[in-house]
Amino acid sequence: MLRVGPTQRTRLIEITRSLTERTAEAKLNGWLGGEEGLRVSLEAARNKLTAMDRTRNQNTARIADPGIPQIRKP
Numbered sequence: 001m002l003r004v005g006p007t008q009r010t011r012l013i014e015i016t017r018s019l020t021e022r023t024a025e026a027k028l029n030g031w032l033g034g035e036e037g038l039r040v041s042l043e044a045a046r047n048k049l050t051a052m053d054r055t056r057n058q059n060t061a062r063i064a065d066p067g068i069p070q071i072r073k074p
Contacts, residue, residue: 003051004048004052006052006056009049009052012045012048012049012052013049015045016042016045016046016049019038019041019042019045020042022038023035023038023039023042026038
């Protein structure tokens with residue numbers, strides 16, 4: 001899966017909304033193959049959003065203080 005830049009989050013949300021609407025339209029019109037393909041794309045878009053959120057949360061939580069190195073005498 002390709003990584004999406006954090007600045008593209010709003011665009012990915014728009015794509016998710018569009019896919020949701022198009023899936024409903026395909027279901028209404030009985031386009032079973034189209035509906036299944038849209039559902040797969042929608043799931044992938046949602047997974048990317050989840051991964052973006054998880055990565056963002058991990059990056060802020062991983063700040064660590066390694067401390068000052070100690071020199072030991074042999």
